[in-house]
Amino acid sequence: MSDTGGLAAPPAVTYPTAYAPPAAPLAGTDLDPPLRALDRHCRELSEGMREAGAAVDRDPDAIAGLLHLPAVGFQAQGSLPPEYRDTVAHPAEPVQASASSLGWAVTAERLAYGDAGVLLACPGPSLSGLAVEALADDTQRAAYYERVTSAPTWTFFGLTEPRKGSAAMELETSLAPGDGDGELVLDGEKRYVGTAARAQTGVVFCRRAPGPWGIEAVLLDTAQPGFKAELLPMVGLRGARISHIRLTGLRVRPEQVLGRHRPPSRRGLYGALHVLYRGRPGIAGMALGVTQAVCDYTAAQRPAMPAAARSRLDGVLDRAAALRRLVHTVAGEIDRGVVDVPRIGAVKSRAAALAEETTLLAAELLGPASLIEHPWLEKAYRDVRAFEYMEGTGAVHRLSVFHGLVKGGLLGGGQAPAGTGQPYVPTAGVSAGAGARGAR
Numbered sequence: 001m002s003d004t005g006g007l008a009a010p011p012a013v014t015y016p017t018a019y020a021p022p023a024a025p026l027a028g029t030d031l032d033p034p035l036r037a038l039d040r041h042c043r044e045l046s047e048g049m050r051e052a053g054a055a056v057d058r059d060p061d062a063i064a065g066l067l068h069l070p071a072v073g074f075q076a077q078g079s080l081p082p083e084y085r086d087t088v089a090h091p092a093e094p095v096q097a098s099a100s101s102l103g104w105a106v107t108a109e110r111l112a113y114g115d116a117g118v119l120l121a122c123p124g125p126s127l128s129g130l131a132v133e134a135l136a137d138d139t140q141r142a143a144y145y146e147r148v149t150s151a152p153t154w155t156f157f158g159l160t161e162p163r164k165g166s167a168a169m170e171l172e173t174s175l176a177p178g179d180g181d182g183e184l185v186l187d188g189e190k191r192y193v194g195t196a197a198r199a200q201t202g203v204v205f206c207r208r209a210p211g212p213w214g215i216e217a218v219l220l221d222t223a224q225p226g227f228k229a230e231l232l233p234m235v236g237l238r239g240a241r242i243s244h245i246r247l248t249g250l251r252v253r254p255e256q257v258l259g260r261h262r263p264p265s266r267r268g269l270y271g272a273l274h275v276l277y278r279g280r281p282g283i284a285g286m287a288l289g290v291t292q293a294v295c296d297y298t299a300a301q302r303p304a305m306p307a308a309a310r311s312r313l314d315g316v317l318d319r320a321a322a323l324r325r326l327v328h329t330v331a332g333e334i335d336r337g338v339v340d341v342p343r344i345g346a347v348k349s350r351a352a353a354l355a356e357e358t359t360l361l362a363a364e365l366l367g368p369a370s371l372i373e374h375p376w377l378e379k380a381y382r383d384v385r386a387f388e389y390m391e392g393t394g395a396v397h398r399l400s401v402f403h404g405l406v407k408g409g410l411l412g413g414g415q416a417p418a419g420t421g422q423p424y425v426p427t428a429g430v431s432a433g434a435g436a437r438g439a440r
């Protein structure tokens with residue numbers, strides 16, 4: 001299959017060269033000095049990402065020729081433990097600041113202002129790293145990080161399935177006993193998994209036994225016999241390179257089962273949820289980055305806008321500022337061990353919807369032929385529609401918000417139970433199908 005997944009590649013385009021992301025701090029932010037420095041750093045790094053974005057949109061594998069861009073190397077650094085970071089190429093302070101959920105939301109917004117597709121096409125641990133961090137023992141952890149830092153390495157996080165979507169508790173991919181030596185056998189399918197057809201390693205969620213604690217996460221090498229993945233056609237955000245994985249009699253050694261040293265209640269499903277909730281503020285950050293970029297582009301292209309049009313654009317910017325504050329609030333809560341599933345889902349789905357709405361408004365304000373005359377806007381228009389599906393759809397998050405409202409406390413946030421040292425996850429998010437759904 002060609003890299004376009006059967007679709008014709010978009011035509012070669014040249015974007016306007018003027019690139020002026022707003023100076024820090026962005027409206028709605030109240031960042032401490034290290035995060036403000038990170039914000040400034042990422043603003044500078046995003047230079048050059050527009051052109052890279054056009055190349056990745058035409059051919060997502062073009063990312064392999066863009067690894068020299070500082071943003072490409074930087075985005076992965078915060079997801080590495082300090083001992084594996086590249087301290088020569090990247091200054092330590094912004095890397096450290098980007099390692100938190102809030103730091104990643106700030107980073108994702110600034111880099112997505114440059115280009116969200118490039119950000120998703122980059123090599124690095126991404127969501128699989130969060131699963132490893134949550135579940136792996138010391139040996140698994142060391143082997144994983146040595147692998148992903150020894151050379152540019154693409155990874156994947158395989159949860160969503162053709163028949164069950166991203167309902168983590170319903171997944172069907174099976175992990176069954178093999179012939180002997182404790183070996184296990186993996187069979188099943190995963191669909192819409194970012195980068196899988198180009199990855200060297202990744203995590204697959206599968207079922208070893210009935211019930212929520214029968215779910216396992218296994219770390220695979222894509223060169224293992226029985227692993228096959230092909231790219232799916234994408235209209236927008238093509239850098240994500242979503243793929244269909246087929247797992248056929250793939251032999252899994254016991255040491256590939258993440259968290260084998262943990263009790264079942266702290267293994268597969270725990271890891272999936274840990275990743276899902278933490279990934280959402282980053283997706284919201286990306287959606288806000290593109291929203292801001294589209295507003296700035298529209299204002300720059302139509303400097304003498306009538307007051308009524310300007311006020312509609314300002315209305316979007318006001319809503320983006322309000323959402324940015326909420327994204328930073330939920331990300332900051334996650335960093336403090338408070339995982340309020342309905343609130344996290346609410347800000348992610350509102351940010352995704354605002355990005356879509358903003359591209360529609362920009363297309364209207366720039367005139368009937370705007371999507372032909374403004375290729376960058378046309379690309380943004382296609383790209384933002386993916387945010388709705390990444391990390392769960394709006395309908396699923398609205399259900400989660402409903403559960404949160406019924407249970408109360410949605411607007412107040414939760415508190416980590418004293419002395420547990422564990423993330424606090426309100427039960428609505430774990431027990432309800434709605435809260436447990438969603439992937440990237």
Ligand SMILES: Cc1cc2nc3c(=O)[nH]c(=O)nc-3n(C[C@H](O)[C@H](O)[C@H](O)COP(=O)(O)OP(=O)(O)OC[C@H]3O[C@@H](n4cnc5c(N)ncnc54)[C@H](O)[C@@H]3O)c2cc1C
Binds near residue numbers: 391396433434
């Ligand atoms: C760019 C991109 C990257 C992605 N990357 C990954 C990845 O790396 N790994 C991965 O595992 N997945 C990934 N996904 C998949 C993504 O997580 C799923 O597409 C998403 O969670 C929705 O799942 P689904 O498409 O199977 O739809 P389903 O979950 O099957 O839902 C289908 C429709 O039914 C609605 N629905 C579902 N359940 C309910 C309910 N209980 N009540 C009401 N309505 C409901 C949904 O809102 C939706 O409209 C990616 C998707 C995209 C677009």
